[in-house]
Amino acid sequence: MCCVLQQSGAKYVTMSVIYKLTLSLFALSLMVFGIYGTYQLRAESQNLRDEVEQETRLLAYSLLVSVENALRDEQTEDVQALLQQIDRLRPSIDVRIYIRNRNVIRSAAEGLAWPEQVEHTLFQTTLEGERKEFYFPAEDPDFLVVSLPFGKDSGAIPPGNLALVRSLQKMRADLSDMKTYIAVSFFSFILFITLLCFFLGQIYISRPLRELRQAMLAFGNGKEPPKPLPVNGSDELASVRQEFNRMTTQLFSAHCRLETETQQRRQLQRALQNADKMITIGQLSAGLAHEIGSPLQILNGRARALANGGDDPGEVRRIANILVDQTDRITRIVQRLMEFAPRHPAEPVPCDVIQTVAEVIDMLGFEARRQGVTMTYTHPETLPLGMINKDGVQQIVLNLLSNALAAIVGQGEIGIDLAQESIAYADKPVTALRLTVRDTGTGIAPEHLPHLFEPYFTTRGKQGGTGLGLSVVKTLVTEMGGTVAAETAAGKGSRFIVHLPWKNPL
Template sequence: MPIIYKLAISLFALSLTVFGIYGTYQIRSESQDLRDAVEQETRLLANSLLVSVENALRDHQIEDVQKLMQQLERIKPSVDVRIYIQNDNIIRSDAESLVWPKKVEQTLYQAAKEGELKQFYYPVDAPQLFILSLPFNEISSTLRGNVAIVRSLQSMNKNLSKTKTYILLSLITFILFTSLLCLLLGHVYISLPLQRLRQAMRAFRDSTAPPEPLPVSGKDELAVVTQEFNRMTAELFSAYRRLDVETEHRRKLQRVLQDADKLISIGQLSAELAHEIGSPLQIVNGRARALAKCNDDYDEVRRIANILVDQTDRITRIVQRLLEFAPRHSTEPMSCDAIAASAEVIDMLGFEARRQGVTMTFAHPESLPLISINKDSIQQIVLNLLTNALAAMVNTGTITIELSQASIIYADQTIPALRLTVSDTGTGIAPEHLSRLFEHYFTTRGRQGGTGLGLAVVKTLVTEMGGSVMAESESGKGSLFTIYLPWRKLL
């Protein structure tokens, strides 16, 4: 729920409570004031009437008393007067305008007999009448009795009802006005500044340029928050800039360290190669000299020739390790037919596959669009993957190479890509080795002459071309390598 709604509801509840208490107190005070006024006016009227009635009764002028009562009732229709005499006589006017309830009459009879002052409201819960009974003055009159005045409270109740209505309307009007005013002021002074802050936060999150500071007006809490936000965004942007610079420096330092590490490794490898190549060269030299002396012994010549082949193969593998490890200089992409480039590598390894009893299958569309990509890199990737697949075969098996069109998501954009998959039915890769497949010098075929550089080279080449490589394998059931290489179609 928005803050301004919470404030409006809170103000509504507070106003309702405060003005409800005030209105109740005001109504009670008004009711008491009206009752006091009615009692005071009735008492004055009764005292004035009592003197006249006593004088008239002393002179036995009952008709004058009745006329006086009639005139009084005509002047004040809400007032009715009766004279109760202790001998059970009642003097009343001929134009009584009010109905006297029996309970009221009985009470007034009793008050006259006892000669006591009596005043009360009838009924008690919702008074409609005010009754006042005054006894005669014993000194001034020979008769004993009471003057009873019954006054209707209809006018007072109307005034009280009007007061209640006025207070209720005032309460509702004030609460509605203050609530609407709270909503309006809350929208102007709270919602709008918070909305500007939220929009500024979103703009700062999505922008790469320094944000424009928000305008600050006033000296309230929101103005202070806006000032702090402007200061925070400026400091954050400055920190982002410093972080970018430091990241770039770190990348450069990392590249330098990597190059230095490569140079150290190449130096170590060169020393190792010098030692390893020296040994087979001595063997080749010695066997070549022995071969020169064997003119007629064909079997000896064949045996020495086989030794020479083995040692030259050994030298070739050692040199290949150096070439695979040496850094390559990336070449500019050129127009390339991916199907033809891959087919050349497959054809080159066909003899070795047939010798091992391995069937190689090349699946591809009838044609693929020419792409702008490096041909040598593609062939090196296919060569390394197929070499590893052939090495994973124990006796016979199947290697499947597949080329197809695909798409990849890069920087929230979908771009076309070349999809290359190489699957085999070889020995597979253990699950604990999958995470290290593309590390330099990691190999599971060390005893078979593996260098641990083939897949590392594949990873490097794919990364340089902005692609991705994934490996899936199950021990004893073969492996699947999937490569995505983004391309730009030639126009």
């Protein structure tokens, strides 16, 4: 089974298991049989050399007896006839009789070219009356030479040596044939074993693994319960298939439970966000009611003035303009409330972030003035439209500003800063929106910082705090792929920094 992996636009081809096993077996067999073949060849070569030496030595001793008898009877012609007969029967062997008086008896039908160094050595051996056996040359020899002395202790025949020179060309040819035979036999056996391993591996390893991979891909891409793989036999692959069937069944069940739990969690988070929004709006309702009550009183008074006397057209127009201004004011206040009413989750849309944040600040402006808190909004002159969840951004700003207002005792200041900068996201620099909200309130105790974004954690329980505001902020920021961090100093206020990835409209 061969797999192709693709990552970051590049393809990586991996060698299949069966090819790895086949190549490994081929390499191992080649190494083992190579070592064994080398050893076997050396052993056969040594055995063949021993046989040649033994045969040559036996022939030399047999001829020595015949030559001694012929020389004892002074039948030199018989010796020459014997040497010629040997040359005819065994062309690879030449025999000479060296006498110490420098006489040499040889056959006229010699078929070998005796090297001068061999002849010199044989003459020297004859003079010394020694038995000698050697190969010539010593490395990669062409001849086997055997020299046997005779007549050394007998006065009946002149002393000398029988020299037998044997050509090793036939032995070399036999060794070459044996080497070829061993190499062909071993290579054929290795090839047969390798092919057998390949075909058996395709049947018993590659095919089951391919089916297992296809089942994995089908399970990863499908939404239906996986079909169990057939389990045949009791080997390791059958056990793997059985475990795979059990695992896929459990994973599919766990996946279904996770999907259900995820939907429930999202619904719960959305419900908490809506509840937090309504709680925040409820806490602001008193101030908003007063803000709406003021123009209503003006409307009531001007309407009564019109009812009591409307003879002067100029006065009527002036009062009518006042009525229009005050009704527009009430309309704006009601629209602000409606904009923050619970809605369905918003998808990212092209949004003017500067205006989106300004609407929230305007919404909380009366409450800030009532508490004596000054809100300062700093932002670039213009920002390009960004694809962002407008409703989510407004709720983040609303919750952070509400917390800042609650943290200030008496008069104070809240600063809202909006900017565009680059941050690291997934190890890559991306453009992001940075929202900073700082206040001059009481700050946050160090022991409370680790729990700041936990649901229902609050230090203002007696003042009506629910512990949902910052938790909702954390949830919304995470859903948008951003980050939120808090910095504080006890008694000197706090600062919240939010980073949200910035996407340009298509």
